[in-house]
Amino acid sequence: MKTLFVSYRVTDLARSLGFYTALGYTELGRVEVGDGAGLVILKFPDEPAASLELVHRPGAPAVDVGSGFDHLAIQVERLAATLETLTEAGLRPEPLQYPGGPDGPKTSWLTDPDGYRIELVEWPSGHPGGITEADFA
Incomplete structure (x- = not known):
């Protein structure tokens, strides 16, 4: 599957x-x-x-983003450049964050027109694309 x-x-x-x-x-x-x-x-x-x-x-009832959905995560190659491009396109990404410290992933958040949250992630050099078992070792 x-x-x-x-x-x-x-x-x-x-x-x-x-x-x-x-x-x-x-x-x-x-x-x-x-x-x-x-x-x-x-x-x-x-x-x-x-x-x-x-x-x-x-014809359906209004969208309720508070019904248990949390966010969509999207991997990017160069987060700083992505944030510039998104800002130039009129979107409003949040500032760059380092949730795992300076050697961990870089992240930023964005909210779509219906309130869905999107996490943009740049993995550190050498990290596989995505979260794997190695992240929990």
């Missing part, structure tokens, strides 16, 4: 799509499901397959 993608329900599809494309995602495709509802499937350019789905259901 493997995780295919994360799916977010959004209140304004165009606004959310603008946010996520400014973040660096590209659109793979769309599915119209009727009554104005639809899905947009996204991925980062270097990813082989979809990693995010935006779901828009205009």
Whole structure:
């Protein structure tokens, strides 16, 4: 088994799509499901397959981001450069943080138009891409 993608329900599809494309995602495709509802499937350019789905259901109740979801984590190569690019694109990432100390990962946080939190992570040199068992040894 493997995780295919994360799916977010959004209140304004165009606004959310603008946010996520400014973040660096590209659109793979769309599915119209009727009554104005639809899905947009996204991925980062270097990813082989979809990693995010935006779901828009205009007739559904408001999005409740406080229902147990915490955040989405995205790995970046150079966080400082990424923060500059995002700021130039009109997004508002939080300042650079060092949660594991100066030799640990660098992080920053971003909030999408519906209030979903996104953690941007730059691993230290030599760290594998992602969290592995070695991180808990």
